[in-house]
Amino acid sequence: MKMIWLYLYPFVFISEDLDNFLFYNSLIFKRICFKKNTILVSIVKQLQDIDQLYSVKIHVKDLEDVHLLNFVETIQALGLGDIIEGNLEKPLIMPPVLNLQKSAERLKEHKVPIGENILSYLHEVSIYVSGTCLFNCPDCQDRYKQYLCCTKSADVLDPALLKNFLFSTYYTGAAITLSGGNIFQYKGLEDILSILEGIDAIHTLVSDWRNIPEDLRLLSRIRKESFRLKILVNELADVSSIIAIAQKIKNLQIKQCWEIGITSFPEYEDAEILGEQLSGLVDDVTIRPFYTGENIDFFEECIFIDQEELDNIELDKQGVFALQALNTNNFGKITILSDGNVYANVNEKPLGHIQDPIKEMLCEELEKGTSWRRTRYDLEPCSQCRYKLICPSPSNYELAIGKNNLCHINPL
Numbered sequence: 148m149k150m151i152w153l154y155l156y157p158f159v160f161i162s163e164d165l166d167n168f169l170f171y172n173s174l175i176f177k178r179i180c181f182k183k184n185t186i187l188v189s190i191v192k193q194l195q196d197i198d199q200l201y202s203v204k205i206h207v208k209d210l211e212d213v214h215l216l217n218f219v220e221t222i223q224a225l226g227l228g229d230i231i232e233g234n235l236e237k238p239l240i241m242p243p244v245l246n247l248q249k250s251a252e253r254l255k256e257h258k259v260p261i262g263e264n265i266l267s268y269l270h271e272v273s274i275y276v277s278g279t280c281l282f283n284c285p286d287c288q289d290r291y292k293q294y295l296c297c298t299k300s301a302d303v304l305d306p307a308l309l310k311n312f313l314f315s316t317y318y319t320g321a322a323i324t325l326s327g328g329n330i331f332q333y334k335g336l337e338d339i340l341s342i343l344e345g346i347d348a349i350h351t352l353v354s355d356w357r358n359i360p361e362d363l364r365l366l367s368r369i370r371k372e373s374f375r376l377k378i379l380v381n382e383l384a385d386v387s388s389i390i391a392i393a394q395k396i397k398n399l400q401i402k403q404c405w406e407i408g409i410t411s412f413p414e415y416e417d418a419e420i421l422g423e424q425l426s427g428l429v430d431d432v433t434i435r436p437f438y439t440g441e442n443i444d445f446f447e448e449c450i451f452i453d454q455e456e457l458d459n460i461e462l463d464k465q466g467v468f469a470l471q472a473l474n475t476n477n478f479g480k481i482t483i484l485s486d487g488n489v490y491a492n493v494n495e496k497p498l499g500h501i502q503d504p505i506k507e508m509l510c511e512e513l514e515k516g517t518s519w520r521r522t523r524y525d526l527e528p529c530s531q532c533r534y535k536l537i538c539p540s541p542s543n544y545e546l547a548i549g550k551n552n553l554c555h556i557n558p559l
Contacts, residue, residue, distance in 0.1 A: 150233025153190070153219055154202035157240050159227045160467055161195055162536035169533040170227050173243070176461040177225050180533070186215050201240040204233055245468045265509045266319045270479040273324040276336070277303045278485050280328030282357055284381040290408065290437055291326075292493050293543045297355055297379060299328045302485035306335035308501050312483070313342050315505055320346065324377075326353035327485055331360045340365075344373050353377045356405075359392050367399050375402035375430075383407070383417045386424065393428040404431040410442050415449070438547045450544060452554040460537045467536060474521045474540040481509075491518035494546045526551040 155161075158174040163183075168191050171178045181187060186209065193203040210216045222228045231238065275291075278300025290296040313323070323343055330336065330352060343350045349372075356378050366376075376396060380389065396403045405425055407418040415434065422432040436450055462470070469475050481498070482490045488497040491512040498508040498516070512519050523529035523538055529551050532538070538554070545551050 149207055151205050151207060151230045152202050152233055152235070152238055153194075153205050153222065153228065153230050154238040154240055155194060155222070155228035155242075156226070157201070157243055158464055160243055160536055161191065162533045163191075164531055164533040167533055169536060170222070170225075171462075171467070171536055172225065172227055173462060173464040173467055175226060177227075178458070178537070179221060179225055179227070181218055181221075182214075184214055186212055187218055190215070190218070195242075197242055197244060200238070201228075201242045202238045204237075243464055243467070245471050265506050265513065266316065268479050268513070269316060269319050269321045269481070269505075269509060271322050271324070271481075272316065273326060273480070273482040274304070274309065275300075275327045275483065275485045276309065276325055276330055276333045276339075277327040279303070279332050280355070280358065282355065284355070286437065286439060289547075290381065293437060293547050294435055295324065295326065295353065295377075296381075296408070297326050297328060297330075297353055297358075300485050302487075303333070304483070304485045304487060304501070306333075306339070308487065309335075309339060310342065312501050312505070313339070313346075317342075317346060320348050322348040322350055324351040324353060329358040330354055331358060331365070337365060337368075340369055340374070344370050348373075350374050351377050353379065355379050355381065356389055356392055359396070363395065363399060366396075366401055369401075371399075371401055375404060378403060378405050380405065380407045380418075380421070383414060383421065386421060389421065390424055390428070393425055397428050403429045404433070405429050406433045406435050408435050408437050410437050410439050411445055412448075438544060443548070446544070446548065446553070447555075450553060452538065452556070454556065457534055457537065457556065460539075462537055470522060470535075470537070470540060471524060472522070473519055476540050476542050477521065478519045481512075491516050492543070492546075494543060523551075528552055532556065 158172065160171045160173060162169040166183055168181045168183060168187070169178060170181070190203055190205065193199050194201060210219065219230065223230065273295060275298070278298065280297070280299045287299050291298040323346065325339070327333065331354065352374060354376065359378065393403065407421060409415050409418050418434045422434065425432050436446065438446055477492055482493050483501055484490070484493070487501040489499050489501055489508055490497050495518055498511055521541055523535040523541060526541065529535050529538070532552070534556060541551060545553055
């Protein structure tokens with residue numbers, strides 16, 4: 148035997164940076180990095196050539212090179228591929244290549260209207276109905292730009308416009324989140340909840356814990372399986388009152404998910420204690436870091452991704468494809484603020500106004516926007532990193548911090 152065919156399985160992905168190749172098995176979630184050298188670069192480049200159909204011919208004598216031999220043996224050992232004798236027919240394997248039949252570019256190329264099925268992409272709508280609130284939480288005007296949170300403003304969304312919007316998206320099944328300042332003071336809230344009950348999704352009501360009303364008759368009348376409460380704690384104080392509210396809501400049998408905002412390690416410790424006290428009463432407790440502009444050390448410790456986390460990521464083939472094509476944090480989501488402006492991301496410019504045709508706004512974002520399709524493949528230095536293949540999509544934390552690679556990995 149003078150030659151062998153080295154081939155990869157169709158569920159194996161290849162990524163690279165300046166010094167290394169990353170091979171990822173999307174079937175069993177194993178990955179391995181190979182240091183680049185002249186002979187490996189030549190072999191892998193051929194494997195990456197789609198016309199080669201994921202196989203390359205290797206002279207057996209070339210396996211005297213310890214690096215190449217180790218590469219071939221590792222490919223076999225980790226279930227990334229295999230070898231057959233070179234006098235047999237060339238293996239024909241289709242590499243895992245993203246093929247978006249309904250991508251904006253392809254639809255445009257074939258003169259298919261982008262808006263034909265655009266509403267099918269819409270699956271979450273966050274609506275800030277009113278900015279009215281009596282409290283003055285720290286960083287109120289910034290928190291909602293990092294994660295879903297209430298915020299004060301002088302604006303109130305016209306209930307008639309909101310109803311028209313909900314009816315225009317009624318049959319999409321999109322989950323609706325109502326937020327704002329104090330949503331329970333919003334005129335016409337009961338009518339809006341009645342509309343939402345008819346939409347086949349679980350909808351969310353977001354409120355600071357201090358804005359939960361004493362009179363819970365409105366909540367007792369809603370269909371429990373259609374709604375959940377997301378209750379925010381932006382300042383850790385008056386724990387006994389927090390526990391009392393959780394118990395009161397539990398008696399109504401409404402699903403309640405609590406979210407505790409933190410900015411430091413001492414706050415994290417306090418949040419953990421509160422979370423333990425709530426655990427027997429509520430369905431879920433999330434501790435949510437907030438970037439103040441002055442706590443980067445805290446974020447580097449608790450948010451930045453490290454090697455161990457990358458090594459534990461498990462993505463199937465569709466998961467890897469998703470990271471290549473779209474932002475998995477933002478895709479299919481829009482936000483409507485209480486002034487009526489519509490956003491794909493509240494950190495970007497608005498797509499339009501709630502009175503504008505929803506299809507046109509979604510088409511604009513899909514075709515030209517910077518939120519739904521904001522991937523690491525398009526951002527520096529992430530685009531030069533081998534881990535872009537499996538690294539989670541950029542979030543609003545990157546925008547707040549002004550740094551795309553929130554990690555402890557050298558991407559170059």
